[in-house]
Amino acid sequence: MGDWFEQNGALLGLALLDGIASAALIFMVAVGLNLVFGVLRVLNVAHGSLFAIGAYAAASIGLFFTSAGLPAWASLPALLLAAMIVGLVLGPLIERLLLRRIYSEEPVLQLLVTFALFMILEDAQKLVWGVQPVSFSAPVSLMGTVDVPFGADVIPYNTYQVILLPAIAVATLIGLALFLRRTLTGRVILAVTTDREAATAMGIDARKVYLLTFTFGAMLAALGGALSTPTASLVPGIGASTIVLSFAVVATAGLGQIEGAALTALMIGIGRSIAVTFQPELEVVVPYLIMVAVLLVRPQGLFGVVETRRV
């Protein structure tokens, strides 16, 4: 064991670095989904579409900024701007027009409404952005690389990926935690998450909370997409693969648990990059294995609370 670490310790270090970078993105997408699920109890399949639309919008706005001759640093706020616009436009639209009509229905209907929406948005994306890969990598080029020593060698990493993304994720996590626990709106959201009936009985306007939370979740999804734009080429179908991973994160984390989402994202991100380094064939099943293992030990998810029904 000691020998193994001596030989592979440096590789493990690199894998950790990659894992943290990818965990940051996973977290950004999954936390929004988990927040929405915690409050609305709707597992939003269209979260994946919002991710994709956020990504495409970021590329469009970024490219527009570039062609308008704005300085290179403007590419970073372009990402944020895209996420805001997508979240603020689509979030309320979806909540008002669709979800609001089915809160009283069975959960499976709510799930399928978002599934239908996902199917519609999947083709709508194609109408707007076509099928050719779209990319906008200015922020990555702008920030350059950092060299990480590796034995006698150095490994260049994108500053954007190993520093900016984790920083944004940590800021989001802390910001969210503070918002939920220290502000009135946040506490109201938390109250609805923990006990919907009691919260409504206490006179909280659930509809307002739903609208707010969903819009916020949509913004987080779009932000996740926007932040992945600089490193990835966007093609039809990215929403589908993103959402299935986020599902795994939500179930593993525990419903509505933002710290759970962060820990799960870290486990998945690092698990996958370690797999790539030492056993690449396992990489793709890592999230699911983690989920099954966690639920075996903790059936309510990592940070989930056991819901006891009062008898």
Next chain:
Amino acid sequence: MPSSFQPTRRQALAAGFGSVLLPSALSAQAPAQRPSEIKIGVTTFLSGAPSVFGVPGRNAAEMLAEEINQSGGINGVPVRLFFVDEAPGIDHLVGEFRRLVQNERVDVMLASISSGSCLACTPLGEELRKVTLLWDCGTQRIFEERNYRYAFRTQANATPEILAPLLYLLKTKPDFRTIAVLNQDYAWGRDSWEIWKTAMDALKPGVRVVAELFPRFGATDFSAEVTRLLALRPDVILSTSWGGELDTFIRQAAERRLFERSTFVLPLAESSLERVGRSLPAGHIVGSRGDHWHQHPRPANPQALQRFVENYRRRYNAYPIYPTYHMAQAFSALRAAYAKAIAANGGNWPSDAQLAAAFPGLEFESPTSRMRIREDGQGLEPQLIGTTVHNDRFPFAVMDNMVVFPPEMVTTPAGQNSVNWLKTLTAEMVNRVPDPIRAG
């Protein structure tokens, strides 16, 4: 049944009773009337990641059909296209294939981008006795595992498409000792690596494979893989990836200077060149699944190539990429086959069987060269491989030092299994590689 379904149902009823009474075996051989239009079914990806190829393929088909119809059709008969999306899966595809053949009564099917689709459609076309042209899929298994009377391929297959870049590498940079592979985790990624590895072991034994990475199909981040490759420093990195994944891989590798440490061999990168722009540095090896290249150094018919490229660019605002050339080859082959079959039939319109009989040995023009379909149904297509270079004419990397491999050299001989044939290759083969041509 919804009432909006009416038109199809009416046609279906009319056509359907006919086929119940007349087994399709009979109708295939019956002397045919000259039809009012030639119906062509085209299966291609219209959604999902592979629509990166599928939609340009459809675009080319629509453009070509229009051109054919403007010039009076095929032997005076206009063509009409029916498209099928491959993305929903085999059961949908096979159902649509049947609908087009049995209900819409198409005259010919152009099948599939995905190898899985081809492997499902080809035997079905044979059962329904309908001419099926494999216009783009890569799998070499089709004609090596079975004989078909109605299926033909109007392009090469995975074996020449992978063997050619390997030979090019051995000719231009013969001194590599280590290699790593990063392919998409699906049949093409696995098959192409098996072909490369088998051929490499025969042509240059002793090369060490330091990493075999098969990230999930549709992956959007290769950071961990790039880290691994940076740490391993292989002499050569092979990737047969394509589409968004290849674009992402190239960008991430470029930003982290992986191109400075290893020579890349990217057999499908022609289709990404325009999109990745100058991210792809000079000095790396690029192929195009054939001899498709808008700057082909020695096209058989320079005017035809230029016309094709310019028309496509005018219409779709992008340079044509290999699936569009593949589509052009299928149309050209179809046109030539009709001419040949009509001639053989004393000027009368051919039946399905007569049309099928025209394909073995058929010669036809591609936008860049003259092609032939072998007796076993396999198309013989040259392979063009080059090294990237940056110049002032294009805002993206283009090919230089191009080698055009004659198809007979790199294609598995008829009746042989590719993997077995590759094992018999020897280092002497590299000496027969034609000399590179400098870009004009």
Next chain:
Amino acid sequence: MTQPRIELLLALLGAAAMVLAAMATPWLKFVLTLALAKGIAVLGIMLLLRAGQVSFGHALYVALGAYTVAFLAPSMPDAALLLVAAALGTTVAGLLIGLFVSRYREIFFGMLNLALSMVFYSMLEKFYHYTRGTDGIRVPSLTVAGVPLDRVSYEWTIFGMALVLALGFGVFARVYLASPLGQALSAIKTRETRLDFMGVSSRNVLLSAYVLSALMAGCAGALIAMTSRHVTPLLAYWTASGELVFIAILGGAGGVLGPFLGAAAYELVRVYAAATVADMWQMILGAVLLLVILFARGGIWGLLSSRLQRGRVA
């Protein structure tokens, strides 16, 4: 007439209509065989929906049934035997996996099923040398109970098999749902703790439905493999599971006819959408689903049965 009688009558009428349609249009026979197969799988989904549980992973069993056929066909090329093998295989798999997932409810139940089906999907791609990855496996031509058939009679035979299985499973589901076991399913949905305080293991009640649903999905997969004659990992992808749930809601979870109505409607809408706008079929299907949920919550069966009821009252 009593409700079950009307249902049976409608089922027989529907079956007759399908046979006529298949006779009239050969390609429709293929589509309808697939619709019947998917209807069988959806029937299983509906059993779980009775218990308030949504599986987002039953494509696993469809794919398992289909790959069982594809793997065994070269050594055992008989449709009847292969169907039995697929049924056995998926039942055993359903029991093993069911023992694990029947402990979980709601999102955890749904997501664990999803996770397991995605692991299976990945395995089908990873074990390339056995499964041929995304290329998939071709199913050779099969005999039926030892009799070799030409293409047209083979297609009819599989269509007939699908029809008989659909009727059989439909009748069984009707009987099962009326039995204490079936009734206990909706008891899980409304008041699971009470079941435990009555001495009934709700987990085992759910398990029984789960194993049945796996069996049904497995038979569906076998039929799909024998019809399309080519299996690929896409059968196990999560969107394929979503499609099954989609059909369940489209058809209406009320009666046992719902799944088959839903499956037929789904396939026909998809074919029609694909024929009109080949690249927008997804949007059309999504819009249909949305309309059904928002304006016809009982699905097609709900519309139909309310129409019937009104007819009887009038």
Next chain:
Amino acid sequence: MRALLEARGLRLAFGGVKAADGIDLDVMEHEFLAIIGPNGAGKTTFINMTTGYLKPQGGTITYSGAEITGRRPRDIVRRGVARSFQLPQLFSEHTVEENAALAIASREGIWSPFAPLLRPAWRQEARELLDRFGLLPVAGQRADALNEGTRKLADIAMAVALKPRLLLMDEPTSGVAAAEKMGIVETLVRVLRDARVTAVFVEHDMDVVERFADRVAVWSQGRIAALGPPAQVLADPAVQRDVIGIERPAAGVAHA
């Protein structure tokens, strides 16, 4: 008479709140034992521990000579211990008749998938049972369409359908309109006496306790403060002050 149920030193705390702090109690065969006490004293917790819903942190529960501490609810039910609930736990999508039939099915074995739930024998038994509770008129109604009192009765009927030797009832008369209360309890007691069922019930109505309980146990902060015949216990000034005071401001006056 021997003890059917013996609780020894039961302890259970939620956070800092001691819901059971050393409960010792014997329930005698065929007796009716009432449990009274203020809200939060741990009355329901005792039922929950006895029926396996909660696991005590200490102590043992013995039923009919066998220890059942911490066993699963369904094991305990199968030994003959049934319970009803303060909030009726009905299958809301089923009719009252089906609810009763499901309880009968649970007792008789639920596992045959071929015979219908409403087979003639079970249907008849269900209707007889509902008749005894006066529920026959609503037999065909869905459970979620009933009023609270009727739901309560149906809930108890389902427990009785299990043919238990020991029945634990959590506030059987709460939510029942005052005018109907005594009639309902009389019906209930008659049914239970006929079936020779031992019963433990949590109750707030002292009239009910006085008239129907053989013994009464007074719960206070997780302990048993007093235990004995109703006349004796209810007369205890401490009990009157701490327990009954909440229920009957002027003890004895209402009785007069």
